[in-house]
Amino acid sequence: MHDEPDDARLEEELRELAARLEPVPDRLVQAALDAYAWRTIDAELAELAFDSLADQDAALVRGQQQERLLSFRASGLTIEVEVTAAGPARRLIGQLVPAQRAEVEIRHQDEVVTVATDEFGRFAAERLRAGPVSMRFGPAPGEGRPAVVTEWIPI
Amino acid sequence: MPTDPEWSRRAGDLVAAAARGDDAAWKALVEQFSGLIWSVTRAYRLGSADAADVFQVTWLRLAEHIGRLDHPEHVGAWLATTARREALRASRASARVFLTDDDAVFDAQDAGGETPEQAVLRSERADQLWRAFLTLPARCQLLLRLLMATPAPSYTEVAAALGRPVGSIGPTRARCLRLLREKLA
8 A cells, every 4th residue: 555645756757747748739828828819808798508519419410410500698699500511611600589780700710700690680601710719799880789709619 | 736725816816817907817827727728638538639629719718708707716627627528529529429437438449549759758667657557447547637737736626627526536546546556566
């Protein structure tokens, strides 16, 4: 039977080995630092309420499912999004419920793609790179309600 | 391992400062917890693209929630929980589901092992230690990979990364380290 100091020593040896074999990649540390710039103070957060990848039966997900459905909820607003993959590119088709006009900023890696919803609250964006994405919905000019921003999610 | 109260107070202060716009506090959080989040991606055996996504999304989520955390002092556990959920989501997305407690399933996946950098393993002790580690039951590898994060995480954070009660960490750690020592003997 070994005592606690032996355990601590062995764990420390493993820690040093892991730090040499599998260090956090520098570019990811930089991405973590850069993430701070994306924070929004004034917007309401729409949380992820449904993800067909995570919430459906795993057996269904294993199939060659091309479309992924996401749903985000804020107070009084639901954002339904369909994600389609074509190789490394992603296509987003979304709709605001209830339908309303809004400016949509698709925040994605280092860039922002801006589109607008139509009268039915629909929007679309093509050729997005795979990776984390978040959408910010600004109200149409003249409307008093705050902007809504979705949680980040990898697509 | 740091003592939990001291660790939590410092983490809570950093979150409060970062929420007020203090860049240096955010940087300190990144330095403190990147190792833990990375260890979650290693523990759940994600490929490099999925690991990068999980790591980035976890930090982006914190940036989004920085002023809205119910318990800023438990930010480490919050990050570990977020990283675990995203790791499981990524596993599902890649049809590599790890939602199992069945060691046999994990052990079957262990068979291939990994090909760590030769340079590090040129040291006989390092090579021996890593080989022995890779023959441990999957449950032990999962726990030890989290404990192996730099800087050393608290048991509360490790428990959050596993989705298990904090009381289970100490006994499992002792059992796994004993097993590792036996393999090295």
